[in-house]
Amino acid sequence: MLILQTLAPRVRMHGFEIADSIERVSGEVFQVEEGSLYPALQRMLLKGWIVGHWGRTSENRRARYYTLTNAGRKQLQRELAHYDLAVRAIARVLNPA
Amino acid sequence: MTFKQLLERAGSWVQHRHRTDELDEEIRLHLDLRIQRNLERGMTPTDARTRAIRQFGDPTRVREAAADIWISRWLDDAWQDLRFGSRWLKRSPGFSAVIVATLAVGIGVNTAMFSVINSVLLQPLPYPAPDRLIWIANSHPGCSDDCFNSRADFAIWAREAPSLESAAAYGNLDLALVADGRSTAERVAFVTPELWRLSGAIPRLGRLPNADERTALMISWGLFERQFSGNPGVVGKAVELDGRSFEIVGVLDRGFRFLFPQELYTGDEIRDIDAYAPLPNGIETPGDAMRATPQTGPVPAWVRVVARLRHEATIEQARAELTLIHDRLNRQYPGPFRKRKLVVLPLVDRIVGEARLALLVLLGAVSFVLVIACVNVANLLMARASARRKEIAIRAALGAGKHRVVRQFLTEAVLLGVLGGLAGMVLARLALFAIIHFGAQAVPRVADTVMDSNVLAFAVLVTLMTAVLFGLAPAGTVGRLNLEEVLREEGRAASSSGNQQRLRAALVSGEIALAMILVTGAGLMMRSFWRMNTYPPGFSPEKVIVMKLSLAGGKYGRNWPAQDTYLRQMLATIGGLPGVEAIGIDCGSFNQAVKVEGLDDSVLQPGAGAKLRAVSPGYLHALGATLTRGRWPSAHEKFDVVLVNQSLAFQIGGAAQDVVGKVINASLVRNPVVGVVADFKDQQLDLRPTPQVYIPYQKLPVIGSVRAVIRINVDASSLIPVTRERVSAIDPNVPVHRLQTLEQDLFDSLAPRRFNLYLLGAFAATALLLALVGIFGVISFIVTQRTREIGIRVALGARRPDIVWMVARHGMRIAVLGLGAGLAGALVLSRFMATMIYDLDTADPTTLLAVTALLSLSALLACCHPAYRATAVDPLIALRDD
Numbered sequence: 001m002l003i004l005q006t007l008a009p010r011v012r013m014h015g016f017e018i019a020d021s022i023e024r025v026s027g028e029v030f031q032v033e034e035g036s037l038y039p040a041l042q043r044m045l046l047k048g049w050i051v052g053h054w055g056r057t058s059e060n061r062r063a064r065y066y067t068l069t070n071a072g073r074k075q076l077q078r079e080l081a082h083y084d085l086a087v088r089a090i091a092r093v094l095n096p097a
Numbered sequence: 098m099t100f101k102q103l104l105e106r107a108g109s110w111v112q113h114r115h116r117t118d119e120l121d122e123e124i125r126l127h128l129d130l131r132i133q134r135n136l137e138r139g140m141t142p143t144d145a146r147t148r149a150i151r152q153f154g155d156p157t158r159v160r161e162a163a164a165d166i167w168i169s170r171w172l173d174d175a176w177q178d179l180r181f182g183s184r185w186l187k188r189s190p191g192f193s194a195v196i197v198a199t200l201a202v203g204i205g206v207n208t209a210m211f212s213v214i215n216s217v218l219l220q221p222l223p224y225p226a227p228d229r230l231i232w233i234a235n236s237h238p239g240c241s242d243d244c245f246n247s248r249a250d251f252a253i254w255a256r257e258a259p260s261l262e263s264a265a266a267y268g269n270l271d272l273a274l275v276a277d278g279r280s281t282a283e284r285v286a287f288v289t290p291e292l293w294r295l296s297g298a299i300p301r302l303g304r305l306p307n308a309d310e311r312t313a314l315m316i317s318w319g320l321f322e323r324q325f326s327g328n329p330g331v332v333g334k335a336v337e338l339d340g341r342s343f344e345i346v347g348v349l350d351r352g353f354r355f356l357f358p359q360e361l362y363t364g365d366e367i368r369d370i371d372a373y374a375p376l377p378n379g380i381e382t383p384g385d386a387m388r389a390t391p392q393t394g395p396v397p398a399w400v401r402v403v404a405r406l407r408h409e410a411t412i413e414q415a416r417a418e419l420t421l422i423h424d425r426l427n428r429q430y431p432g433p434f435r436k437r438k439l440v441v442l443p444l445v446d447r448i449v450g451e452a453r454l455a456l457l458v459l460l461g462a463v464s465f466v467l468v469i470a471c472v473n474v475a476n477l478l479m480a481r482a483s484a485r486r487k488e489i490a491i492r493a494a495l496g497a498g499k500h501r502v503v504r505q506f507l508t509e510a511v512l513l514g515v516l517g518g519l520a521g522m523v524l525a526r527l528a529l530f531a532i533i534h535f536g537a538q539a540v541p542r543v544a545d546t547v548m549d550s551n552v553l554a555f556a557v558l559v560t561l562m563t564a565v566l567f568g569l570a571p572a573g574t575v576g577r578l579n580l581e582e583v584l585r586e587e588g589r590a591a592s593s594s595g596n597q598q599r600l601r602a603a604l605v606s607g608e609i610a611l612a613m614i615l616v617t618g619a620g621l622m623m624r625s626f627w628r629m630n631t632y633p634p635g636f637s638p639e640k641v642i643v644m645k646l647s648l649a650g651g652k653y654g655r656n657w658p659a660q661d662t663y664l665r666q667m668l669a670t671i672g673g674l675p676g677v678e679a680i681g682i683d684c685g686s687f688n689q690a691v692k693v694e695g696l697d698d699s700v701l702q703p704g705a706g707a708k709l710r711a712v713s714p715g716y717l718h719a720l721g722a723t724l725t726r727g728r729w730p731s732a733h734e735k736f737d738v739v740l741v742n743q744s745l746a747f748q749i750g751g752a753a754q755d756v757v758g759k760v761i762n763a764s765l766v767r768n769p770v771v772g773v774v775a776d777f778k779d780q781q782l783d784l785r786p787t788p789q790v791y792i793p794y795q796k797l798p799v800i801g802s803v804r805a806v807i808r809i810n811v812d813a814s815s816l817i818p819v820t821r822e823r824v825s826a827i828d829p830n831v832p833v834h835r836l837q838t839l840e841q842d843l844f845d846s847l848a849p850r851r852f853n854l855y856l857l858g859a860f861a862a863t864a865l866l867l868a869l870v871g872i873f874g875v876i877s878f879i880v881t882q883r884t885r886e887i888g889i890r891v892a893l894g895a896r897r898p899d900i901v902w903m904v905a906r907h908g909m910r911i912a913v914l915g916l917g918a919g920l921a922g923a924l925v926l927s928r929f930m931a932t933m934i935y936d937l938d939t940a941d942p943t944t945l946l947a948v949t950a951l952l953s954l955s956a957l958l959a960c961c962h963p964a965y966r967a968t969a970v971d972p973l974i975a976l977r978d979d
Contacts, residue, residue, distance in 0.1 A: 015123050016130040034127065035154025038120065038163040046166060057126075064123050 001083065003040060004076040007050065007068040014055075014063040015041065041066065049075050116167060120160045128153060178508035186512065192481065193513065195870065196474050200517025200563060202863060203470030205524025208548070208556045210463040212529055213536075214456055216546040217449055223354055225297040229406040230444040232358075233264075233419060248376075251289075251402050253426065258418045260410030265292035266376060266400040269359055271647055271802075273832045274372060275337040276324060282832045283320070284368045285338060286355065287376040287400075295405055296353075303332040303347030311377050314343040318351040320371035340830055343374060356448055356542060357403055367538055376400070403444055416441040452540050455853045455933055461926075462618065462860040465611040469867045471563050472604045476871060478510065479601065480878045514563055522556065532856070538845070539852035598879075605871045606915035612861070612868035613919025613952055614926055619861035620944045621927060622854045625935040629847065636721050636777060638839035642807040642817060644824070645835035648800055653831070660800050663828065667805070668713065670823050676811035681716025683804040684794040691790065692762040693749055707745055708787050709763055711794040719808040720779055727757040727772030736793050738771040745788030746773045766792045779806070779839070780846065785936070806839065813838045853933060865952070868915075869959045876908045876963040888972040901964045908960035909953075916952055920945065 006021050007013065013021065019034045044050045049072030052064045068076070128149055135145035153159065186193040221227040233254060235246050248266065255264035267288040274283045290308040292298075298305065302321075306313035314336065316325075325331040334345045355370045406415055416439075423439040442450075492502055529546060536543045632638065646667075653659050664682065672680040691707040714735055726746070730738045739761055746756045760769045776786035794800070809816055817836055824833055835842075880887070887900060927939040937944075 014126070016127040019127070020134075034131070034152055035156070035159035035162075038124065038159055039166055042120075042163045042166040061126055061129075062122060063126050064119065 001076070001079040003037070003044070004049065004068065004072055004079065007066060008073070008076060010068070012053070012055075012065040012067045014057070014065050016063075018066070044072070047075075048072075117160060117164050120163050124153075124156050124160055128156065175508065178505050179512065182505065182509040182512050186509070192477070196477055196513050197517045197520055199470045199473050199477075199867060199870070200514065201520035201524050202867070203467040203563070204518055204521030204556055204559050205528055206463050206860065206863065207467050207559060208521065208525035208552055209528035209532060210460055211555055212525070212546050212548050212552045213532060213540070213543060214460055215551060217540060217542045218453060218456060220542075222356060222445055222448070223352075224295065226405060227445065228443070229262075229408070230295070231404050231406060231412055231415060232440070232442045232444045232447040233402045233404060234440045235423075236438045236440045246400055246402055248400050250426070251400055253422060254402065254419055255291075255404070257422055258404075258415060260407055260415040260418055261404045262407045262410075263291045263295060264402060264404035265289050265295050266402050267292055267357065268376070268400040269370060271368075271832055271834050272339040273830060274324075276334065279324070280829075281324065282834060283371045284359075285372045285374055286370045287374050289376045292403075295403060296355075298353050299350050300347035301350040302329055303345070306346055306373075306375055310346070311375055312341075312343045313346040313375060314338070315347050315349055315373040316345055317349050317353070317369065317371045319369060321348045338372070338374065339832075349373075354545065357444075358401060358447055412441060412443060448541050452849070454929075455849075456540070458618070458930055458933065459853065459856050459860070462615050462857055462864075465615055466860055466864045466867070467559070469608045469611055469864050469871070471566060472608055473867055473871045473874070474513075474563065475566060476601050476604055477874050479597065480874065482506070483597070484881075517563075518556065518559075525556070535855070536852050539849040601875055601878075602911050603914075605868070605875050606911050606918065608868040608871045609912055609915025609952065609956065610918035610922055612864040613916055613948065614922045615857070615861035615864045616952065617919075617923035617945065617948045618927060618930055619854070619858045620948050621930065621934050621937060621939065621941060622850075622857055624941065624944050625937040626847075626850060626854050628936050629850070632778075638843055639813065640809055641719065641721075641839035642809060642813055642820065643835065643837060643839050643842050644805040644807065644820065644833060646803045646805065646824070647832050647834070648803055657800075661795070663831070664713075664803065666827055667824060668715070670827060671805070671807060671820060672715070674816070674819060674823065676809050676816050677807055678810055679715050679719040679808040681713045681719040681806055682794065683716055683806070684711040684797055684800050685802075686710050691745075691788075693756070694760040694762055707748075707763070708789045709765060710789050710791050711765075711797045712791050713794055716806060717774060717791065719806040720777060721808070722774045722777055725773050725775050727770070730771050734771070736795065737768055739766055739768050740772050740774055740791040741770050742774050742786065742789045742791075743776045744786050745790060748788050761790055763790065765796045766790070768792075778843070780842075850933075850935075865955065869955050872908055872911060872956055872959040873963065875911065876904060876960050877966070879907060880904060880963045880967045883967075884970055887967050887970045888974070891970065892972040897968045900968045900970075904964040904967050905957065905960050908956060908963075912953065912956035916949060919952075920949065923948075 002022050003018055006018050006025075015037055019037055041050070041052075045052060049069060050066045051069055052066050054062060055065045057063045131149040131153065132142075132145045135148055136142065140148065150156070222230065224230060233246070235250065246266075251264065251266040255261065255266075258264075265288065267286050269284055269286045271282060272285050273280050274285075290306065293305045300315070301318065306315060316331070321327060321331060325334075331345055332347065336343055336345060359367060359370070404415075406412065419441055420439050525548065529548060533543055533546055648660050648663065653663065668680055668682065671677060686708045714730065717740070725743060727740075730740070741756060741761070749756055749759075756770050756773060758769055760767060774791075778786060807816075807820070821833055821836055824831070887903075890900065890903075923945070924940055931939050
């Protein structure tokens with residue numbers, strides 16, 4: 001979900017950038033086990049939520065850039081909605097008032 | 098695998114490689130960037146790298162995990178399994194070879210046997226509505242085969258039985274066919290026109306004969322190619338059969354089979370029927386038959402009858418109707434051949450019936466072999482898996498995952514199974530070739546056996562089943578592994594649980610039991626076969642030539658004077674040849690009820706009969722028959738007396754003495770007995786001698802084929818060509834078939850039994866070999882396991898014999914258990930073989946003893962090598978073991 005969200009603002013990033021972004025934005029709370037990123041990316045590629053294109057970094061190294069697809073966008077909405085529901089439910093449980 | 102599938106597989110493999118490369122690159126970039134970042138943060142290069150990797154995780158595993166997402170990963174795994182598996186196989190070639198060979202044997206013989214059963218017993222006859230075809234025949238009590246029917250019988254049955262849709266009659270003769278000046282001996286079937294419709298025959302060239310044509314000849318495709326070089330101009334050609342003109346009107350399709358039971362003059366062989374002539378009608382009642390004048394041309398006097406039931410009729414109905422007709426005829430025309438019984442059978446039963454039991458026994462035998470083979474393979478692989486437990490544990494600990502390991506085992510097993518299956522297919526082909534080649538005379542319909550799709554499916558199924566069965570066996574042990582335990586185990590070869598050991602030992606005992614049953618069966622057959630082949634003293638069949646002549650056609654048919662002249666001339670000519678000691682002829686046998694005058698009511702027991710043998714005086718001399726009572730007939734009384742054999746004498750009175758001088762009353766003779774001869778077997782080795790009466794051949798009303806026996810005192814091979822020449826010189830139109838020694842004749846008569854014996858023997862030997870391999874494997878494994886224990890014992894002072902005794906005892910314990918079970922099983926099951934065994938009790942103690950001894954010894958032998966290996970254990974090495 002976090003990956004999708006990171007890619008939401010119509011950007012294209014490669015693997016490292018995504019990991020970096022999540023780390024930064026989350027205020028270094030999430031130290032992503034960066035290895036697990038790639039299987040996740042592959043899974044999402046398979047499901048068609050993202051697409052990958054090979055390009056060049058600023059240092060002229062080959063990198064694979066991922067962008068969100070429409071299907072991915074929809075999936076993100078779904079996951080956000082679920083997350084929202086879950087959070088509210090937890091809040092209610094913790095604060096029965 | 099189809100080409101498309103192959104392409105897909107290759108494509109996805111390529112794709113996969115591409116994918117993994119890409120992932121590698123991505124990951125490398127990621128790491129580099131992370132390292133760079135770490136360096137920027139001020140870490141040392143080493144630290145930077147270390148921390149980067151720690152944060153990232155093991156790159157290889159990451160890549161694998163990522164790639165795992167893709168399905169093709171599975172393919173890659175499978176491919177890797179395959180490569181690894183085959184490497185493992187190559188590393189232990191002996192072991193793999195044994196397994197593949199065992200599988201090949203099991204699958205091969207089963208496929209072959211199943212093919213045979215399929216084409217002989219299961220496939221319907223290649224005629225339209227085969228399940229409605231029936232066989233109708235007169236049979237006489239005491240006949241070992243059904244007798245011939247008269248053409249009047251056939252006409253009446255066909256006319257008067259309403260449940261028959263159509264009936265056809267046929268008879269075969271061996272005649273000389275003359276075409277384009279060349280003369281060959283062919284077997285010709287004389288058929289009524291209904292036979293064509295009954296058999297659904299389709300002419301490939303020309304047409305089928307019409308109902309009223311008397312000289313229209315149909316030939317087989319084989320004859321067409323052989324004698325007429327495949328020239329289509331053969332249609333319309335004029336040929337001569339036995340001196341009479343015929344015209345070829347058509348050629349039958351190559352696939353046509355004449356499977357109907359042939360008239361086999363005793364001791365003769367089954368030949369392909371190559372020409373079909375019309376059986377002329379005109380004999381409609383027994384009255385017609387009696388009034389018939391000699392035909393111009395060859396025609397069989399006796400026929401065989403097949404019929405097709407009406408759609409809604411049952412065979413029981415037909416049987417009832419025909420029996421009524423039969424009884425009525427018996428009453429209306431009492432004559433020499435009364436007391437006949439009517440036989441009505443489904444045709445297929447008549448054709449394959451005798452072979453059915455033997456084939457089923459063989460199928461049972463071959464299933465035993467398969468079971469033994471599968472058990473062996475499972476055992477071997479289970480043992481191997483135990484030995485590899487350490488390897489498995491290590492791999493699992495390194496992260497292979499139990500799932501992967503199990504899958505690997507399965508792949509290895511499937512690989513073995515596939516190899517075994519392929520080898521088995523090859524073996525099956527070879528086995529089938531041998532069976533068809535040697536069995537064509539022994540088993541009906543076997544010549545048409547092919548490996549068809551059913552059999553292929555069966556073989557594939559068997560392969561899969563065995564693969565799954567023993568693939569799961571080692572895989573099963575993996576599941577229960579406690580990795581730590583196994584890794585901590587000591588000893589080169591990990592031990593398997595006691596339960597497993599006992600299971601394996603029990604399985605091997607089972608194998609031995611099965612092998613014992615088979616070997617007993619084979620042993621019984623062998624013993625009875627050997628008994629059949631023993632000749633009474635004085636009987637030297639290699640010094641007797643047998644010759645068969647046919648006097649049924651041409652100017653001899655039903656022409657007694659001409660026949661008599663010919664026979665006298667022949668007897669004189671051949672009898673005068675140098676080297677010939679005696680010559681005699683046998684003009685036919687008839688089963689009759691026999692009365693002995695003067696003895697009260699002593700017709701031979703009901704259900705028994707005697708064979709009347711119409712022979713010349715020299716016949717018994719030529720065969721070396723010996724008198725036990727009375728004397729030989731003198732020249733002047735030879736038409737007034739008869740001889741009988743010992744079996745008849747015993748049947749009548751018990752003491753042979755009573756018979757001499759008594760008058761025998763059978764249909765053709767009413768004469769006193771002048772002597773009793775000892776029983777001999779001159780035709781079928783596997784029949785018990787029947788009671789026989791030897792009458793002068795001149796008493797026969799009709800002569801068809803003649804069997805001459807010639808006793809010689811020179812080498813047969815020198816005399817045979819001369820004989821043929823001289824006989825042909827008397828009259829070239831009389832075909833001479835079957836000119837060979839009596840020894841060969843008798844040998845041929847045993848073809849079916851010999852065939853069964855070879856097959857059963859082969860299966861039994863295979864089963865025994867496999868069972869011994871089983872013992873060998875299990876004991877070897879035990880020795881390896883107990884190496885340490887043996888080392889300790891030796892160190893403590895045990896000597897060689899003690900060690901050997903220890904190993905042997907274990908092996909023999911397994912064997913004895915198997916032998917016991919096998920003995921019990923053999924006693925029970927051999928009863929089913931009773932008809933296949935001649936003159937022997939199915940629980941014959943000698944055979945059982947011999948088999949038990951053989952198996953015990955073999956088991957002991959199988960323990961030898963492991964025992965020897967055990968004694969060679971160096972205690973130091975054993976104790977130092979790991």
